[in-house]
Amino acid sequence: MQRLRYLSTIVSDVGDLFVFVAPVTCVPLLVALLYAEWEMLIPMAAVPVIFFLIGVVIPSLPRQERGFRLSTAFCSVALFWFACAVVSGIPFMLALNMSFTDAVFEGMAGWTGTAFTMMVSLDTTPHALLFWRSYMQWVGGIGIIAFAIALGSSTGLSRSKIFRSESRDEPFLPSVMNTGRRLVKIYALLTFIAIGLILFTGLSLWEAVNLGLTTISTGGFTLHPDGILHYNNFALELLLIPLMIVGALPFKLYYLVIENRRFSLFGDMQVKLFLIILAIATAVVTYDLIFFTNLGLGAALHQAIFMTVSAMTTTGYQITGLHSWADVTILFFALVVFIGGAAGSTAGGIKLNRVGFAFQALFWWFQRVFLSGKVLIPFRIEGRIIPKAMAELETAKNMLIIILSVGTVAIASLIVIQFNASSYSVTETAFSIVSAFSNCGINTGYVSPAMPVISKWVFIITMWIGRLEVIPVVMLLIAVFKGED
Incomplete structure (x- = not known):
């Protein structure tokens, strides 16, 4: 009974979020009207209607009054994201007769910004449904809950707690609502700039x-089965490189630019680390493509630069298939995808701030070991001195998330490999799992409508866990099986 009361509290806490997200999901209806796709009105209207009804009904459920707790925020956000994926799959079932599993897969890939897809006939898909895929990735990129907070949602949870539990960086303004609104404005501005620049490469307004x-x-979704290769447009590929990087750097930097604040772009730890890893990874992949895949220097550089940027930003665009790459290159590429982009951006992966913090903590630990115990060694991060107790706590938290992330990838890989089609190597299959966890979507070919149903559900859960950075899902599982801690 205690467990049921606790679960009802978790469910009740997300009711207002559903109400505020409902109007956000009405936008694809405008596309259906614009292209006179009358048959798409009911499938696309189903999403906001169901969100609204759930949001109205849930708060009326009996609940246990509780104070603000971060664990409750974690559970609520995890449940909310999974519910969004399920509801968002309804248009695919109604319009394309997709199976429930494939539709949920498409919804989860959309909201988590993963380029994997279960759709095989993109060129004949209605405009409203194609836009719905792109729109899910756009809203999910900055965070569904960030949008809800920006709209003024007032849940039973502390806004700052629910904001952070969506794997967001710390708010860079005193008010979380102001942070959410500022994020959405910056995000929209960057998107309009990107659309304008893409138009200059010769694409239509719809494509742009x-x-x-x-x-x-x-996110990485495209309008064609062969993705970016469909356009055969070198200028577009060159333009997408900096645009992908823009999406993978901390949005706080763009806020500082807009506010004319003094700051050094290359003084930011995550930016420096991003550029260093990107340069090293591009050099390694170029070398591998020349000596292991026998590509010429020009072709190797072309593939290496674009694919490495796509991997590290976890966008998932591809200009080549990985089946022609050597296993050692794919394994190295998996590491790049696993690291991902910056915290406070739309990118996935374990995030550069954790990697940077881990190296700083390792260096600090070795200093303490090899210097005299009487010498106090301060822990410095981006010029700030962190108290010893806090440094040790943050190190433990970072290592916990990294270990849980590695464990999730390992377990998911082992399960999927049991159902692996004979034409795909263990390396290719494991890479696909890493790509799902980091919400990248670069595909070795394994992920397709033909893969086993159990593998599809492993990928769905892996994308979900990766987007929320493990902890919220773990907390939800504890709540389901154990009840209140």
Whole structure:
């Protein structure tokens, strides 16, 4: 009974979020009207209607009054994201007769910004449904809850707690609502700029809008089965490189630019680390493509630069298939995808702030070991001195998330490999899992409508866990099986 009361509290806490997200999901209806796709009105209207009804009904459920707790925020956000994926799959079932599993997969890939897809006939898909895919990635890129907070949602949870539990960086303004609104404004501005620049490469407005949404959100969905290769447009590929990078850097930096604050772009730890890893990874992949795949220097550089940026920003665009790459290159590429982009951006992965913090903590630990115990060694991060107790706590938290992330990838890989089709190597299958966890979507070919149903659900859960950075899902599982801690 205690467990049921606790779960009812978790469910009740997300009611207002559903109400505020409902109008956000009405936008694809405008596309259906614009293209006179009358048959798409009911499938697309189903999403906001269901969100609104759930949001109205849930708060009326009996609940246990509780104070603000971060664990409750974690559970609520995890449940909310999964519910969004399920509801968002309804248009695919109604319009394309997709199976429930494939529809939920598409919804989860959309909201988590993963380029994997279960759709095989994109060129004949209605405009409203294509836009829905792009729009999900755009809203999900900055965070569904960030949008709800920006709209003024007032849940039973502390806004700052629910904001952070969506794997967001700390708010850079005193008010979380102001932070959410500022994020949305900056995000929209960057998106409009991206769309305008893409138009200059010769694409139509329809193509530019969809690519702009999925590039700034580092989502990776495209309008054609062969993705970016469909356009055969070198200028577009060159333009997408900086646009993907823009989406993978901390949005706080753009706020500082807009506010004319003094700051050094290259003084930011995550930016420095991003550029260093990107340069090293590009050099390694170029070398591998020349000596292991026998590409010429020009072709190797072309593939290496674009694919490495796509991998590290976790956008998922591809200009080549990985089946022609050597296993060692794919394994190295998996590491790049796993690291991902910056915290406070739309990118996935374990985030550069954790990698940077881990190296700083390791260096600090070795200093303490090899110097005299009487010498106090301060822990410095980006010029700030962190108290010893806080440094040790943050180190433990970072290592916990990294270990849980590695464990999630390992377990998911083992399960999927049991159902692996014989034409795909263990390396290719494991890479696909890493790509799902980091919400990237670069595909070795394993992820397709033909893969086993159990593998599809493993990928759905892996994308969900990766987007929320493990902890919220763990807390939800504890609540389901154990009840209140």
